[in-house]
Amino acid sequence: MIIKDAIVKRLRAFKPVDYTKAILFTAMFIAVFDNYTFFSKISATYPGQSLFLLSVFIIFLCTLIIVLNAATLHRATKPVLIIFLLFSALHSYFTDSFGVIGDQEMIRNILRTHPAEVFDWFNLRLIGYFAVLGLVPAALVNMMPVAPMPLKKQLIFKARDIFISLLVIVICLFAFSGSYASFFREHKLLRLYANPMVFIYSSARLVYKANVGPPRAMAALGIDAKISGNDARRELVIFVLGETARADRFSLNGYERETNPYLKQEDIINFSDVYSCGTSTMASVPCLFSNLGRNGFTNEAAARSENLLDVMMRTGRINVLWRDNNSDSKGVALRAPYEDFRTQTLNPVCDIECRDVGMLGGLQKYIDRQGAGDFFIVLHQMGNHGPAYYKRYPEKFEIFKPTCQSKDLGACSDEEIGNAYDNAIAYTDYFLSQVIAFLKNNDRRFETAMIYVSDHGESLGENGIYLHGLPYAIAPIAQRKVPMIMWFGDSMKDTIDIAALKAKSKNQFSHDNLFHTFLGLMEVETAVYEPKQNMIGDNKGKAITAIGR
Numbered sequence: 158m159i160i161k162d163a164i165v166k167r168l169r170a171f172k173p174v175d176y177t178k179a180i181l182f183t184a185m186f187i188a189v190f191d192n193y194t195f196f197s198k199i200s201a202t203y204p205g206q207s208l209f210l211l212s213v214f215i216i217f218l219c220t221l222i223i224v225l226n227a228a229t230l231h232r233a234t235k236p237v238l239i240i241f242l243l244f245s246a247l248h249s250y251f252t253d254s255f256g257v258i259g260d261q262e263m264i265r266n267i268l269r270t271h272p273a274e275v276f277d278w279f280n281l282r283l284i285g286y287f288a289v290l291g292l293v294p295a296a297l298v299n300m301m302p303v304a305p306m307p308l309k310k311q312l313i314f315k316a317r318d319i320f321i322s323l324l325v326i327v328i329c330l331f332a333f334s335g336s337y338a339s340f341f342r343e344h345k346l347l348r349l350y351a352n353p354m355v356f357i358y359s360s361a362r363l364v365y366k367a368n369v370g371p372p373r374a375m376a377a378l379g380i381d382a383k384i385s386g387n388d389a390r391r392e393l394v395i396f397v398l399g400e401t402a403r404a405d406r407f408s409l410n411g412y413e414r415e416t417n418p419y420l421k422q423e424d425i426i427n428f429s430d431v432y433s434c435g436t437s438t439m440a441s442v443p444c445l446f447s448n449l450g451r452n453g454f455t456n457e458a459a460a461r462s463e464n465l466l467d468v469m470m471r472t473g474r475i476n477v478l479w480r481d482n483n484s485d486s487k488g489v490a491l492r493a494p495y496e497d498f499r500t501q502t503l504n505p506v507c508d509i510e511c512r513d514v515g516m517l518g519g520l521q522k523y524i525d526r527q528g529a530g531d532f533f534i535v536l537h538q539m540g541n542h543g544p545a546y547y548k549r550y551p552e553k554f555e556i557f558k559p560t561c562q563s564k565d566l567g568a569c570s571d572e573e574i575g576n577a578y579d580n581a582i583a584y585t586d587y588f589l590s591q592v593i594a595f596l597k598n599n600d601r602r603f604e605t606a607m608i609y610v611s612d613h614g615e616s617l618g619e620n621g622i623y624l625h626g627l628p629y630a631i632a633p634i635a636q637r638k639v640p641m642i643m644w645f646g647d648s649m650k651d652t653i654d655i656a657a658l659k660a661k662s663k664n665q666f667s668h669d670n671l672f673h674t675f676l677g678l679m680e681v682e683t684a685v686y687e688p689k690q691n692m693i694g695d696n697k698g699k700a701i702t703a704i705g706r
Contacts, residue, residue, distance in 0.1 A: 400540030
């Protein structure tokens with residue numbers, strides 16, 4: 158309190174400023190201190206062009222002045238400026254530390270983040286960013302003496318400042334028109350690092366999409382769906398939906414470390430060239446359960462249409478169940494039976510957090526209770542969800558050491574981060590072996606199968622990039638290439654050309670194939686089924702050529 162009183166007293170000793178100066182201070186602070194990544198990337202792209210870089214800074218500052226003038230008015234000025242400062246500090250932390258971009262997909266991820274996941278992000282580095290770049294300037298703005306100004310005069314000053322800012326922007330653009338021609342045409346992605354402009358723009362676009370235009374009804378999918386009836390035996394298919402696993406960290410794909418000691422003992426089919434639909438859970442999960450394909454997918458379109466689970470349930474002969482040890486189904490299982498295994502209420506295997514293998518708890522009883530029909534069961538993993546990789550596996554799976562034991566990846570070496578990540582992959586390997594063991598116990602009663610694929614990959618420090626979620630166009634292959642495995646029980650093998658399937662396992666596939674692969678595997682007949690996209694083969698018997706991306 159003594160320090161605060163001293164600061165307030167010192168500030169009050171200065172002549173009160175008008176709202177214009179408060180806005181200028183905020184804009185200057187954000188431009189200088191909260192945009193290190195943005196300007197460093199521009200500097201690397203245009204080396205030696207100091208005057209051009211200065212013009213970029215001036216244009217950025219003027220743009221921010223325009224935004225802040227448009228967003229503030231009279232007594233609401235200070236609160237709005239404080240919000241901008243606090244948010245920009247947080248955005249700066251994630252951009253500087255992980256290369257995160259505040260585009261529409263990332264905003265969707267934030268809005269759908271499970272509350273328990275939020276705690277994984279808290280660390281001293283984040284607190285430091287928020288305190289120094291957020292709380293301190295916000296406190297200065299709050300204590301800054303501002304002279305009262307009539308509304309009419311304030312509007313005149315705003316118009317003046319916006320006009321001057323626009324004029325300066327135009328002058329800079331003309332002065333360096335050659336450089337800006339390449340900046341806007343060839344380096345559009347650089348603008349995605351501008352803090353907080355991109356986040357504001359993306360948020361406005363999301364709000365616009367959600368609220369403009371008449372509401373659209375849910376589109377039915379596969380209304381003609383039925384079971385073909387070619388096979389009288391009941392099917393039990395488990396789809397393990399992985400989380401944040403990258404293909405090149407599976408020893409099955411040639412990784413030098415033995416991260417798949419359990420799966421290599423099983424008669425599995427490993428697909429080594431598979432690509433995700435998106436680089437985040439919010440995009441990939443709805444996409445792979447839809448029939449839209451990556452090129453036709455948007456979250457809005459997926460939300461307005463039924464998906465694979467709806468088609469299966471429409472047959473009336475498939476028992477669908479979604480068990481989740483992740484955040485949620487991202488809207489996929491809204492109309493299907495859903496169970497949350499992130500708490501001890503259902504999950505019998507919990508220590509510092511509930512484990513993926515716990516999703517098998519009580520599953521046999523569920524199957525035994527259903528007197529008829531096939532089964533399609535989704536087990537949505539916690540998998541390798543970052544940044545707290547060290548929490549994603551039990552202690553006995555800490556095989557590779559030393560490991561990063563912090564949620565702040567900046568406090569660890571890339572080796573420590575990679576070790577913790579690989580340990581989580583090894584635990585997924587064990588979990589998948591337990592799923593296979595479960596299915597083996599049911600092989601006499603059902604035609605059994607397991608398919609595993611990750612939703613997206615992960616960056617582990619390559620080129621200074623961490624985690625995932627970059628726009629697909631610029632995302633490194635580590636975020637796009639994912640592991641995929643199939644296992645079939647003895648009864649199912651009688652209906653599938655296993656030799657042909659193994660022969661094409663090195664062909665290129667993607668999440669786009671899964672919708673049709675599952676329909677074919679479950680023997681669902683419907684007009685929306687495309688046999689050529691089925692990785693296994695039409696009606697489980699006819700091997701086909703892979704359709705690459």
